Amino acid sequence: MSFVPHIPALRLGKAYESLEQTEVKDFHTGEVKATVSQVNAGILRKDLQRVIESRAATDKFSVAQLLEICAKAGEQFLNGTLPLGDKGLTQTPKQFVESLSATSGLPHVMVRRNMARIHAALANMRAILNGLTRGLDLSILDRGHGEQFGTTLNFFPTTHALGVVMPSNSPAVNSLWLPAVALKTPVIIKPGRDEPWTPYRLIQAFIAAGAPPEVFGFYPTDHEGAAAILNLCGRAALFGDKSTTTQYANNPAIEIHGPGYSKILIGDDEIENWRAHLDVIVESISSNGGRSCLNASAIVVPRYAAEIADALAQKLGPVQPTKLDDPGAKLSGFANPKMADAIDATIEEGLQTPGASDVAAKHRQGPRKVVFDGGTYLRPTIVLCDSFAHPLASREFLFPYASVVEVPQREILKQIGPSLVVTAITNDAVWTRELLAFPHIQRLNLGPIATMKISWDQPHEGNMFEFLWKRRAFEKG
Amino acid sequence: MRGVFCGGTTMAPQYVRFIVEEVLEGRIGFYPTYGNTLMGLAASVPLKPEDKFSITYYAPQPRAVLRVVNPQQTSQLVGYGEWGRVELTTMTKEFFMPRFLERDEAIRRPPREPYAWDGVAEVRPFGAMEKQIVEGVY
Numbered sequence: 001m002s003f004v005p006h007i008p009a010l011r012l013g014k015a016y017e018s019l020e021q022t023e024v025k026d027f028h029t030g031e032v033k034a035t036v037s038q039v040n041a042g043i044l045r046k047d048l049q050r051v052i053e054s055r056a057a058t059d060k061f062s063v064a065q066l067l068e069i070c071a072k073a074g075e076q077f078l079n080g081t082l083p084l085g086d087k088g089l090t091q092t093p094k095q096f097v098e099s100l101s102a103t104s105g106l107p108h109v110m111v112r113r114n115m116a117r118i119h120a121a122l123a124n125m126r127a128i129l130n131g132l133t134r135g136l137d138l139s140i141l142d143r144g145h146g147e148q149f150g151t152t153l154n155f156f157p158t159t160h161a162l163g164v165v166m167p168s169n170s171p172a173v174n175s176l177w178l179p180a181v182a183l184k185t186p187v188i189i190k191p192g193r194d195e196p197w198t199p200y201r202l203i204q205a206f207i208a209a210g211a212p213p214e215v216f217g218f219y220p221t222d223h224e225g226a227a228a229i230l231n232l233c234g235r236a237a238l239f240g241d242k243s244t245t246t247q248y249a250n251n252p253a254i255e256i257h258g259p260g261y262s263k264i265l266i267g268d269d270e271i272e273n274w275r276a277h278l279d280v281i282v283e284s285i286s287s288n289g290g291r292s293c294l295n296a297s298a299i300v301v302p303r304y305a306a307e308i309a310d311a312l313a314q315k316l317g318p319v320q321p322t323k324l325d326d327p328g329a330k331l332s333g334f335a336n337p338k339m340a341d342a343i344d345a346t347i348e349e350g351l352q353t354p355g356a357s358d359v360a361a362k363h364r365q366g367p368r369k370v371v372f373d374g375g376t377y378l379r380p381t382i383v384l385c386d387s388f389a390h391p392l393a394s395r396e397f398l399f400p401y402a403s404v405v406e407v408p409q410r411e412i413l414k415q416i417g418p419s420l421v422v423t424a425i426t427n428d429a430v431w432t433r434e435l436l437a438f439p440h441i442q443r444l445n446l447g448p449i450a451t452m453k454i455s456w457d458q459p460h461e462g463n464m465f466e467f468l469w470k471r472r473a474f475e476k477g
Numbered sequence: 478m479r480g481v482f483c484g485g486t487t488m489a490p491q492y493v494r495f496i497v498e499e500v501l502e503g504r505i506g507f508y509p510t511y512g513n514t515l516m517g518l519a520a521s522v523p524l525k526p527e528d529k530f531s532i533t534y535y536a537p538q539p540r541a542v543l544r545v546v547n548p549q550q551t552s553q554l555v556g557y558g559e560w561g562r563v564e565l566t567t568m569t570k571e572f573f574m575p576r577f578l579e580r581d582e583a584i585r586r587p588p589r590e591p592y593a594w595d596g597v598a599e600v601r602p603f604g605a606m607e608k609q610i611v612e613g614v615y
Contacts, residue, residue: 019491019530040492046499 005034005085007196009220010203011047012054012186013213015086022220024194026102027335028374033103034085036196041224044188047217048161048232054186055160057212063138066182067126072209073202074122078115082204091201100171100197101324105333105375108325110288114171118202121175125182131458132179132465141184145474154474159234159253161186161217162468165226166199167239168192168335169398170291174199176257177237179464181206181215188217188233190226194335230254235467255462259396260293260420262451265435266301267426268409274301274308277425277448281308282315284423284451286380289332290400293420296451297396298403300416305406309359309384316380316400317363321372331399333375340376343397344369347381350392356385359404388415413438420461421451480506484518487601490530497530510534511600515567515574516541519597522589531584531599535592542566543597545585551578555585563597579603 008015018037025032058066076082084091091099097111106114121128129138136153140146145154162180164187167173180187191199196218203216219225230236230248237255238248245258264281266274284296301308322329334340347368351358358368360382370377380400385393393403394417407415413434416422423445424435435444442461445451481501488509497507511534512518519534519541536543545561547553555561563579582604583597 019494020489038491040495042495043499 004032005089005091006087007034007036007084007200007220008086009037009039009043010213010216010218011039011043012050012217013207013215016043017086022193024103024196027105027333027376028102033099034196036191036220038220038222039225040221041228044219044221044225044228045232047219048188048228051161051186051188051217051233054212054214054217055157055184057214058181058184058186060212061184062142063129063182063184066184066211067129067138069206069209069211070122070125070178070182073205073211074119076205076208077122077202078119080205080208082201082208084200084204096197096201100195103197103335104168104171104195105324105335105377106171106289106291107322107329107332109327109329110332111171113288114198117172118175118178118198121178125179128179129182129465131455132463136465141469145476152474152476153471155469155471157185158468158470159185161188161233161235163188163190163229163233163236165190165229165236165238165240166192166195168194170288171195171198172288172292173239173257174202176461176464178202180468181211183465183468185235185468186215186217188219188229190219190221190229192239193220196220237462255467257293257461260295261298261394261396261418262294262296262421263298263300263416263419263423264296264451265412265416265422265424265426266299267424267428267431268302269428270425271301271303274304275311278308278311278315280423280425280448280450281312285312285382285402286316286319286330286400287450287452289330290380291332291398292452293396294452294454295396295400296402296421296423298393298405298416300405300407300412302409302412303406305404306359306384309382309404312402312404313360313363313380313382316382317360318365319380319400321370321375321377321379323373331377331379333372333377334398337376339398340369340378343378343399346395347383347392347397347401350390350395351383353391355387355390356383356392356403358382359384388417416440421445423447423449423451478505480508482508482510484510484512487599488532489599489601490532493524493532494530497524511597512537515572515577516543516565519543522592522596533586533589533596533598534600535589535594535596536565538592538594540567540569542568542594544595545583545597546578548582548603551576557585557587560584562603563600 020038021035023032024034081090081092137148162185164177189199239257245256248254319330378399383392383403385403385405418440421443422441509521510518517537519536521532544564546564548562563581565577567574580603583600586596586598
């Protein structure tokens, strides 16, 4: 038996060992931690012709039964020893943490936090569906129609399967596709090249909990294969940066999960208290190693920008890389050092444009990009920008990075652009009304709430129920 | 349709498997060839399970001879199972062209029935692993 696990493709639940395999390597040592079977777009196109059979498998379950399966799958994912690959190997939670950490650069403590987040999503699936459906009697989806809210309701599925093109940056993003299973929809996943671990373990957890294997497709593939998923699944979710997502931006069948550009705004009425809010801002910038689209990447204030930038830099600048198993670890390594090179170069290039300074530099006492224990890291960076027009003001990077920009309160909403999350620290009633009416914020926190905080019953990034089911007018004679 | 005759492009083992199992579904013959106007056609031997879909071509000797040589020292053959550059010698009544280095690389394979000479396997553009190559008819 091989000690290097082989992770097969799962062709509608059936393991497929390809003759083409990639290696997932320890980002410190280069040791191969797993091989992953790769399939081409042709295999995807062929399998997607049969996906209606997978849909039939989920239709045998009621939503209530699928919710029970979700809860059990959450337990299995967090605590179970589950199959790893097709060679008889298994994986304990500890091994999952170690493998994912070693190949992604995410410290153990952050992997565990991501696991807890996924577990909570599965355990709270009933509340999530309640939020997504606004309290719909879910048995109506089993029957196809029913009476609620004093009217007749009929919903039909918009697709036979949900395609998901995953990133490699943060395991918890997998929680976004989980509601599809409870909503009777098979899931066709292209894992991130460097992160097969989480979706594969989740699928095994679902199967161990009683879900039919054919509900899950796991297709490590190339760009052409990803395009096949996006174009043929009927409904798909795409994670990626702007260059990846732009071509699909106007396709209503594809839900884009691109950069978050999440922000913290402070109003005129609270700006004198800015010191009291520093911890919330620091957490928003640096939690999860700054790798999430929920992390704040811009701090927008009407006054004291230089003082706030310096105070943030004092707290974040000295943060150093640590051993992966350090419980106090705050930075993630880069599985692909070239990405760190590119980010570092982009920031340095941006700093050449007048109007911005890296305030954290003096507190870092060393370069931004460092090699520690064989891994490449970027240390926190706070850039003070003189306006939103500066090229570094509206950027988001895969490490603790934020700009601090001084903008008069009356101008802030005109300048900030779209944001996944905005935390607005203000008690100003007029500005609060403007914020509540502002359409380019997907989740609004009023008050000193970290941007990373999410609620299970409130979708903040698209509504998976409305994506997968549609209501139509209906009458039964 | 009884069979598919093809050539002119890289045939990596997983791609061959895809064509045989998924496209032709094992019901239609598949006959990859390698060649050009200087060589004629090098036919491939029928696949056996132990080949793991790795296609080996045998030159139409004596009209043409294929060898797999060390790209740095082209007088030396590479060992069996090793990658090297494809070298073609054409010996017809009309044309003699010794030891022409093709723009291809391949794995050297031993003789196999019905051929008594070496074969070349998994032919792909020379340097394919180092840089992106545009393939096509040229």
